Amino acid sequence: xxxxxxxxxxxxxxxxxxxxxxxxxxxxxxxxxxxxxxxxxxxxxxxxxxxxxxxxxxxxxxxxxxxxxxxxxxxxxxxxxxxxxxxxxxxxxxxxxxxxxxxxxxxxxxxxxxxxxxxxxxxxxxxxxxxxxxxxxxxxxxxxxxxxxxxxxxxxxxxxxxxxxxxxxxxxxxxxxxxxxxxxxxxxxxxxxxxxxxxxxxxxxxxxxxxxxxxxxxxxxxxxxxxxxxxxxxxxxxxxxxxxxxxxxxxxxxxxxxxxxxxxxxxxxxxxxxxxxxxxxxxxxxxxxxxxxxxxxxxxxxxxxxxxxxxxxxxxxxxxxxxxxxxxxxxxxxxxxxxxxx
Numbered sequence: 001x002x003x004x005x006x007x008x009x010x011x012x013x014x015x016x017x018x019x020x021x022x023x024x025x026x027x028x029x030x031x032x033x034x035x036x037x038x039x040x041x042x043x044x045x046x047x048x049x050x051x052x053x054x055x056x057x058x059x060x061x062x063x064x065x066x067x068x069x070x071x072x073x074x075x076x077x078x079x080x081x082x083x084x085x086x087x088x089x090x091x092x093x094x095x096x097x098x099x100x101x102x103x104x105x106x107x108x109x110x111x112x113x114x115x116x117x118x119x120x121x122x123x124x125x126x127x128x129x130x131x132x133x134x135x136x137x138x139x140x141x142x143x144x145x146x147x148x149x150x151x152x153x154x155x156x157x158x159x160x161x162x163x164x165x166x167x168x169x170x171x172x173x174x175x176x177x178x179x180x181x182x183x184x185x186x187x188x189x190x191x192x193x194x195x196x197x198x199x200x201x202x203x204x205x206x207x208x209x210x211x212x213x214x215x216x217x218x219x220x221x222x223x224x225x226x227x228x229x230x231x232x233x234x235x236x237x238x239x240x241x242x243x244x245x246x247x248x249x250x251x252x253x254x255x256x257x258x259x260x261x262x263x264x265x266x267x268x269x270x271x272x273x274x275x276x277x278x279x280x281x282x283x284x285x286x287x288x289x290x291x292x293x294x295x296x297x298x299x300x301x302x303x304x305x306x307x308x309x310x311x312x313x314x315x316x317x318x319x320x321x322x323x324x325x326x327x328x329x330x331x332x333x334x335x336x337x338x339x340x341x342x
Contacts, residue, residue, distance in 0.1 A: 074321075084096045087309075087310055100312050104312070121265075124209050128213050133217075135217040179191075195292075200292050270323055
């Protein structure tokens with residue numbers, strides 16, 4: 001009886017076990033397709049390395065391109081801004097320290113370009129964003145062919161700067177321009193848009209408004225569609241009409257988006273270059289005969305590539321960069337204040 005129980009307790013010999021082997025030896029042997037211990041540990045190490053290194057490999061191209069075409073030129077421009085460098089003799093560099101920045105501080109042309117950049121940015125940004133909010137509010141309602149209207153809104157943004165500026169230059173032409181023809185039709189004297197101070201700045205700003213209003217309208221439209229409908233239903237139950245809903249529901253919910261578009265438009269206005277350059281024609285780099293619409297971008301281009309003073313042009317570039325940093329800091333402070341108020 002005891003021997004039979006012991007026989008039942010012992011494991012049955014496997015078919016894979018060799019004759020004369022100990023019972024259970026087949027369990028210690030590796031089955032078919034099972035990798036040896038060394039291969040399994042190598043694969044596990046490879047898997048761990050893959051999990052750790054793959055994210056860095058995916059983002060590496062961006063940082064390589066940014067370092068080659070963004071960071072290194074930026075640092076090299078900072079080095080140039082501290083030297084007296086001429087375009088005709090790049091190998092001969094003389095240490096100048098902060099002299100280029102001091103010359104900018106005492107230059108009337110720099111302050112004129114800074115003032116023009118601010119005024120053109122103000123004239124183009126405020127009407128542009130107000131029109132964009134109004135257009136987005138209209139597109140937010142159910143309209144026939146809403147997709148077609150959204151594509152139409154993006155058409156000016158897809159148009160090249162050269163083509164748009166050429167058309168607006170013809171519209172603002174002194175002889176035969178449609179704008180002066182309309183002014184004459186209503187009894188207003190024609191305006192020399194390219195030579196007058198406010199006229200030239202308004203003309204350049206109108207190009208910027210035409211190109212970027214639709215783009216900002218689609219940004220506002222996306223933000224409006226993310227607003228919960230319950231807020232509008234609650235406001236309607238309280239007796240609010242559409243204007244009151246827009247004022248007390250839509251605008252407060254759009255504050256982060258409005259702040260974003262203001263910052264982006266400010267950055268774009270600081271870097272404004274193509275529109276005034278092409279609008280000015282032969283005197284485009286000067287911003288007109290009297291520098292009446294010369295922006296910081298044009299002033300940098302004029303100093304670096306027309307006059308050939310790369311050291312001063314580099315100082316202008318870094319001055320623009322510092323202005324953008326100030327704008328970014330203001331954006332950060334306003335964003336934190338909005339979060340605390342909410």
